[in-house]
Amino acid sequence: MWTKIYLIFFxxxxxTMGVLTYLSYAQLQSIGFAPxxxxxxxxxxxxxxxxxxxxxxxxxxxxxxxxxWLNRRAWALWLxxxxxxxxxxxxxxxxxxxxxxxxxxxNLTAETxxxxxxxxxxxxxxxxxxxxxxxxxxxxxxxxxxSVDKTAIAExxxxxIAExxxxxxxxxxxx
Numbered sequence: 001m002w003t004k005i006y007l008i009f010f011x012x013x014x015x016t017m018g019v020l021t022y023l024s025y026a027q028l029q030s031i032g033f034a035p036x037x038x039x040x041x042x043x044x045x046x047x048x049x050x051x052x053x054x055x056x057x058x059x060x061x062x063x064x065x066x067x068x069w070l071n072r073r074a075w076a077l078w079l080x081x082x083x084x085x086x087x088x089x090x091x092x093x094x095x096x097x098x099x100x101x102x103x104x105x106x107n108l109t110a111e112t113x114x115x116x117x118x119x120x121x122x123x124x125x126x127x128x129x130x131x132x133x134x135x136x137x138x139x140x141x142x143x144x145x146x147s148v149d150k151t152a153i154a155e156x157x158x159x160x161i162a163e164x165x166x167x168x169x170x171x172x173x174x175x
Contacts, residue, residue: 013056036108
């Protein structure tokens with residue numbers, strides 16, 4: 001059930017972020033307004049983009065941890081990382097480049113976004129390391145909480161083991 005919830009939420013998040021990416025790009029392609037208004041609208045979409053992106057990323061991470069906890073499978077965590085990486089790189093490399101080119105073409109003064117792409121790559125690398133350690137910690141906590149004490153298992157099985165050993169000894173004695 002949690003797997004289906006995760007997949008549905010992932011599809012909604014992916015489509016929503018895809019629409020926001022398209023709207024941001026389409027805003028810079030519009031011709032009906034003054035260039036300064038278009039650039040301002042793009043920056044408005046950029047703020048919405050980051051807010052929605054962080055909310056979806058955090059919610060997907062929480063749902064992925066639930067799936068990992070219940071199934072001991074980490075595919076949802078890595079799919080969340082893929083979502084995170086795709087939209088960070090789209091925003092930091094592609095959309096920023098389109099914005100900078102638009103401001104240069106229309107002689108607008110804009111804040112320089114030099115190094116923002118490198119920052120996006122570093123953010124993706126940090127997220128990958130975080131996902132790896134998150135997976136490790138969740139699995140360790142799950143094993144500690146759901147594991148049975150090994151000494152208790154040995155005490156429970158001692159009479160059965162003694163019985164099996166006696167039967168083996170009896171068979172060897174007959175042979």
